[in-house]
Structure formats: structure tokens, C-alpha cells
Amino acid sequence: MQILKVDVAVIGAGTAGLVAYRAARAQGARTVMIEGGHYGTTCARVGCMPSKLLIAAAEAAHMLDAAAGFGVHAGEKRIDGVAVMDRVRRERDRFVGFVLDGVDSIPDADKLRGHARFTGPHTLVVDDGAGRVSEVEAARVVIASGSTPTRLPKLENVGPGVITSDEVFDWHDLPRSVAVIGTGVIGLELGQALARLGVRVSLYARGGSVAQLTDPVVLRKAGQVLREEIDLHFQTEIVKAEQDGDEVVLCMREGGEERCARFQYVLMAAGRTPNVADIGIEHAGLALGTNGVPLFDSRTMQCGTSHIFIAGDANNERPVLPEAADHGKIAGDNAGRYPDIRPGLRRAPxxxxxxxxxxxxxxxxxxxxxxxxxxxxxxxxxxxxxxxxxxxxxxxxxxxxxxxxxxxxxxxxxxxxxxxxxxxxxxxxxxxxxxxxxxxxxxxxxxxxxxxxxxxxxxxxxxxxxxxxxxxxxxxxxxxxx
Known part of the structure; x- marks a missing residue:
């Protein structure tokens, strides 16, 4: 077994992890970055960038529909789904490539491939899945393990027609129909974009929320505006789902009435879950919140008074890229100069x-x-x-x-x-x-x-x-x- 002794171990090579690694190094700390999945960040691979590419295509299609309102009449609209998704994937891969270039610039000695688990407050075991196991003894640790799409129990093990947003951007053609479960940012963005590209789309929400809105007046207006364009259902409950050939039969209960409809895909878009359940967090000696995330100071990213810091989607505070970068900088700085802990820059939400x-x-x-x-x-x-x-x-x-x-x-x-x-x-x-x-x-x-x-x-x-x-x-x- 390989044994590494470092000042700082960073778990995760996403946005927060990359920034934390560089910040800790800048403090003079011997730092290793551990990654068990693909390099490339959630934003570049399956988040902000590919979704905006799909939205850009949808906006182009919508402009043709809106042109008549100005007295401008275009010819017959034709959406080439294969070409749409080809551009999404090509440009997505370019954005990922920029991130990979940055990862390649990091010395190989500072990168460790494999899934990391705490075995004690200062020790991690890293398994690369191919029989090679390493032990890392770290004076300080930054948890930047990211998040994954939340999976809904009633939609588990249904079949290939039930997917998450991570799978959308590998499509080679636009689907015929999609049911989107969730009216958060991800569900609304993808649902409206697909609808504008000619896909039959229905959105279902368990409650009455729309994205991140909390103001009742704005929330009410958002529902009205979005419903003018999207088949949007609030206060609905998933009853069951069954794979039937190349479609999913989805049954929902709304207003006491149960209805079933067929879709090529059912897209789970009910948020993302911090990746803290499978890293041996119970061995880190930290106090945990009800969601299993360590309790931490949002000004310093420090978990309690410990030598462990948590950054990015893993802490579930503000799971967006700019915040992940700020989290990583604060966590890396403090891990690098520990025990000299200082509040970092927190910007307006x-x-x-x-x-x-x-x-x-x-x-x-x-x-x-x-x-x-x-x-x-x-x-x-x-x-x-x-x-x-x-x-x-x-x-x-x-x-x-x-x-x-x-x-x-x-x-x-x-x-x-x-x-x-x-x-x-x-x-x-x-x-x-x-x-x-x-x-x-x-x-x-x-x-x-x-x-x-x-x-x-x-x-x-x-x-x-x-x-x-x-x-x-x-x-x-x-x-x-x-």
C-alpha cells in the first residue's frame, strides 16, 4: 500500500476542489488532490455550460416563432435534433477540454486517482477500483466532493427511460417527449428549452415552488408566465412509473385525481444531493447536520473547530459555480495556513x-x-x-x-x-x-x-x-x- 504524508488533502477535483488545491499550494502547503470520477467539473460536463448550449438553440427556435409578432414571417421552421445535440456535445467537450488543460498543468505527484474515504480524522484510504489502494495521512483536509442528481425512490429501477440531467447532454437526438419531475432551476431550464425545440414536455412539482423564488407575488407571477408556454403542474404526487417498450408510463396524482401519461423519458430534476454519504464522514470526528453534511462556519468553511474544511456543492450552502469557487478559495487558504483561520470574501448572494x-x-x-x-x-x-x-x-x-x-x-x-x-x-x-x-x-x-x-x-x-x-x-x- 502506498502511503502519502501531506499537509493538505483535497477530496474532489471540481470547481471548489481545483480552487482549494491552488489556494493551499499558494500558502506553501504540500497538497494532494484526490478524484474518483472524471476530471472536468459539474458545470462544464453536465451543468451550466451544456444546459446553456441547449437553451441557446431553443432561443433560436423561439425567435422564429416570435418573429410574426413584429410583422416578420419566416419560412417553415425545421429543427434538426441531431444537429442540435451534436453542437451541444461538441461545445460541451470544448469547455471540458479547457478544464482538463488546467488539470494537466498540475504535477502528477499532486494528483491521486480513486475514491477517498475517511478512516480517521487525519487519514484517508483511496481506492482506484483497479486493486490499487493508497493511504493518505493529512494534517488538514478539504472536502470538495461535489453533488449528484437527487434520485426519487418511486422512480428507481424503472428502466432506461428514467434519467437524470447528467444523461441529457449525451443524447444524439432530441426525444419525442419528456416528463420533467421538479420545478427547480434545472427542471425549468431544461423543460422550457426542450419544449421550444419541439419536444412534448410536461413539468410536475410536488409543491408550488418555482426555481429559487420565495416572494409570494413573484412566485405567483412566475407560475402564470411559465404556464403560458409550458404544461406545468403543481401539487402533484408520483404514484408509479413503468417501462413499456421505449416509453415510460408515468402515473401522477393531482387534485385527488390520478392520471397516467406516456413519455419517452422521465427526467428526475428534483435537485442535487451533496456527496458526503460515501466518504466515511462518520470517521472524521465531525458534528453533522440533519442532512449528513458537517456543520461548518460559512465565513471560513471550517467544520467546527477542526482541521477539516468543506467547500462547494458538498456543503449545500449555495450550490452554484461562483460560490463553489469562493468556497474553495476560503477553504484552501485556511487549510494551507492552519491554525491561522481567517474569514474570506463572501459576496452578495x-x-x-x-x-x-x-x-x-x-x-x-x-x-x-x-x-x-x-x-x-x-x-x-x-x-x-x-x-x-x-x-x-x-x-x-x-x-x-x-x-x-x-x-x-x-x-x-x-x-x-x-x-x-x-x-x-x-x-x-x-x-x-x-x-x-x-x-x-x-x-x-x-x-x-x-x-x-x-x-x-x-x-x-x-x-x-x-x-x-x-x-x-x-x-x-x-x-x-x-
């Missing part, structure tokens, strides 16, 4: 679903602001139905709600389903991180005609509410229809 309209949340969420003990906050809003630039582009759908703190006037966050929301979200997230007040934001330049003028309208509405007496105002009273 920002999450986007690349549906059309985009669904974006940033800063403090509506739900978090409503928690007991939190100061009262004011709300401003704007509908995009009559917003000038949005109407010009025939993209006048959606709602933006912005939040501000009484007294200080500080801008706190926003939730939206909005045209070009990915850009509005960045603008507003920067304002949150800069701790700007609403009045300061309204002093910034706004050109005409731009969608950002909708932001100004919402901020003006918020400023009016902030001028009122906080003691006589309740956010619930502002909700339309309440």
Missing part, C-alpha cells in the same frame, strides 16, 4: 435560472426577511407588462420586487422573473454588496429606453414605502389580493 423570462434572486430573500426577529422591511415593485423597452422587444412579461430597510434606507435584495433578468440581477447584487441605500441607487444614471428603467420604477416605489412610518406598515398588507 446571486442566483439565476436561464428561463425566459429569467428568474433571479439576489441579496436577502423575501423568506429570510420575514423570519422572526428581523427588522421590518419595505417593498417596491414593477410589472414588466407595460415597461417600455420590454414591450418594444415583445418580452413584456414578469415582475420585480425590491426590498429596503426602514430607517437606514439600505437596499437589501430582490426577487424577479424578468426579461434580461440576468443583467438586472448583477446590477442589483452589486448594490447590495456595496451596501448602497435606495436613494443612492436612484442617483445613478439610467439611460432611455432600457429595461433598467423598470428597476428605477421599482426603486422609486420602494423609496415611497420607506418614507412611511415603519411601525404602521406590514409587508403582508402590500400583497395584491390579500
Amino acid at each position: 446571486l442566483t439565476a435560472a436561464f428561463t425566459e423570462p429569467n428568474i433571479v434572486t439576489l441579496g436577502a430573500s423575501y423568506k429570510s426577511l420575514c423570519e422572526p426577529g428581523k427588522p421590518k422591511f419595505a417593498i417596491g415593485q414593477v410589472s414588466f407588462e407595460n415597461q417600455g423597452r420590454s414591450r418594444v422587444m415583445l418580452q413584456n412579461k414578469g415582475m420585480l420586487r425590491v426590498y429596503g430597510e426602514y430607517g437606514s434606507g439600505r437596499f437589501l435584495g430582490a426577487e424577479m422573473i424578468a426579461p434580461r433578468g440576468e443583467h438586472l440581477g448583477h446590477l442589483l447584487a452589486w448594490a447590495v454588496q456595496a451596501r448602497m441605500t435606495v436613494d443612492q441607487m436612484l442617483e445613478m444614471p439610467f439611460y432611455h429606453p432600457v429595461i433598467e428603467e423598470g428597476v428605477r420604477t421599482a426603486l422609486r416605489d420602494l423609496a415611497t414605502e420607506l418614507a412611511k412610518d415603519a411601525s404602521s406598515t406590514d409587508p403582508a398588507e402590500m400583497e395584491p389580493g390579500t
Whole structure:
């Protein structure tokens, strides 16, 4: 058995793991990076990049459908599913290749292939699956083991027609029909994209959630807007699924009534699960949360007061690539210079679903602001139905709600389903991180005609509410229809 003694062992070579490795090395620590799967990161292989390639193709198809609204009439639309998926795979492989180039630049002595398991707080056993086992004695450890698509018990062992999002991007042609289980970011993005590419799609949600939204007004508007284009079902329960030839018979219960439908594929898109259950975490001497993830400090990524740090999707805090990179930097820095633990840079939260309209949340969420003990906050809003630039582009759908703190006037966050929301979200997230007040934001330049003028309208509405007496105002009273 090979025995390695290192200062820092990093479990996982995804976004968080790669950044953690480089950060620990920069601190002068002898570091090894352990990976049991493919190099290439979740984002590049099966996440953000291939999904955006599919969405780009869907947007091109949708533009042809929308052209008639401008008086522009194209010829017969033809979608070549083989060509669509060929480009998705080719470009996906290019993005993966860029990551692999970075991995290749890491010295071979710093890379260890195989599945890592804790056998003690400072020891790991790494099995490459081919009979070679190594033991790593590490003064510090960074857990960056990533996540995998959540699998639903009632859809297990049904047959080849039940898949996860990891398998979508290896298709060689577009399917005839897909049932998407889950209305989170992944399910909505893939479901809308496939529908726009001519695939018969139905989306099913166990509850009433839409992506990461928590604001009831924005959530209600998102459901209305998305239902105009997608066969979307809330409050549904999976009853059973059976493989029948090259199709899956899926039975769901909705409103007390059971219905069955046939689909070529049933796509499980009910989120992702941190990869901490199979790494011997019980031997690491850490306190665990109810989800099996070690308890950690989000400012330092340190697990308790231990020498172990956790970063990226493995800690399930904010499972998006920019956060994984920040987590990795903080964890790697602290593991490298341990026991000198320092808080790292945490940016304003920002999450986007690349549906059309985009669904974006940033800063403090509506739900978090409503928690007991939190100061009262004011709300401003704007509908995009009559917003000038949005109407010009025939993209006048959606709602933006912005939040501000009484007294200080500080801008706190926003939730939206909005045209070009990915850009509005960045603008507003920067304002949150800069701790700007609403009045300061309204002093910034706004050109005409731009969608950002909708932001100004919402901020003006918020400023009016902030001028009122906080003691006589309740956010619930502002909700339309309440």
C-alpha cells in the first residue's frame, strides 16, 4: 500500500476542489488532490455550460416563432435534433477540454486517482477500483466532493427511460417527449428549452415552488408566465412509473385525481444531493447536520473547530459555480495556513435560472426577511407588462420586487422573473454588496429606453414605502389580493 504524508488533502477535483488545491499550494502547503470520477467539473460536463448550449438553440427556435409578432414571417421552421445535440456535445467537450488543460498543468505527484474515504480524522484510504489502494495521512483536509442528481425512490429501477440531467447532454437526438419531475432551476431550464425545440414536455412539482423564488407575488407571477408556454403542474404526487417498450408510463396524482401519461423519458430534476454519504464522514470526528453534511462556519468553511474544511456543492450552502469557487478559495487558504483561520470574501448572494423570462434572486430573500426577529422591511415593485423597452422587444412579461430597510434606507435584495433578468440581477447584487441605500441607487444614471428603467420604477416605489412610518406598515398588507 502506498502511503502519502501531506499537509493538505483535497477530496474532489471540481470547481471548489481545483480552487482549494491552488489556494493551499499558494500558502506553501504540500497538497494532494484526490478524484474518483472524471476530471472536468459539474458545470462544464453536465451543468451550466451544456444546459446553456441547449437553451441557446431553443432561443433560436423561439425567435422564429416570435418573429410574426413584429410583422416578420419566416419560412417553415425545421429543427434538426441531431444537429442540435451534436453542437451541444461538441461545445460541451470544448469547455471540458479547457478544464482538463488546467488539470494537466498540475504535477502528477499532486494528483491521486480513486475514491477517498475517511478512516480517521487525519487519514484517508483511496481506492482506484483497479486493486490499487493508497493511504493518505493529512494534517488538514478539504472536502470538495461535489453533488449528484437527487434520485426519487418511486422512480428507481424503472428502466432506461428514467434519467437524470447528467444523461441529457449525451443524447444524439432530441426525444419525442419528456416528463420533467421538479420545478427547480434545472427542471425549468431544461423543460422550457426542450419544449421550444419541439419536444412534448410536461413539468410536475410536488409543491408550488418555482426555481429559487420565495416572494409570494413573484412566485405567483412566475407560475402564470411559465404556464403560458409550458404544461406545468403543481401539487402533484408520483404514484408509479413503468417501462413499456421505449416509453415510460408515468402515473401522477393531482387534485385527488390520478392520471397516467406516456413519455419517452422521465427526467428526475428534483435537485442535487451533496456527496458526503460515501466518504466515511462518520470517521472524521465531525458534528453533522440533519442532512449528513458537517456543520461548518460559512465565513471560513471550517467544520467546527477542526482541521477539516468543506467547500462547494458538498456543503449545500449555495450550490452554484461562483460560490463553489469562493468556497474553495476560503477553504484552501485556511487549510494551507492552519491554525491561522481567517474569514474570506463572501459576496452578495446571486442566483439565476436561464428561463425566459429569467428568474433571479439576489441579496436577502423575501423568506429570510420575514423570519422572526428581523427588522421590518419595505417593498417596491414593477410589472414588466407595460415597461417600455420590454414591450418594444415583445418580452413584456414578469415582475420585480425590491426590498429596503426602514430607517437606514439600505437596499437589501430582490426577487424577479424578468426579461434580461440576468443583467438586472448583477446590477442589483452589486448594490447590495456595496451596501448602497435606495436613494443612492436612484442617483445613478439610467439611460432611455432600457429595461433598467423598470428597476428605477421599482426603486422609486420602494423609496415611497420607506418614507412611511415603519411601525404602521406590514409587508403582508402590500400583497395584491390579500
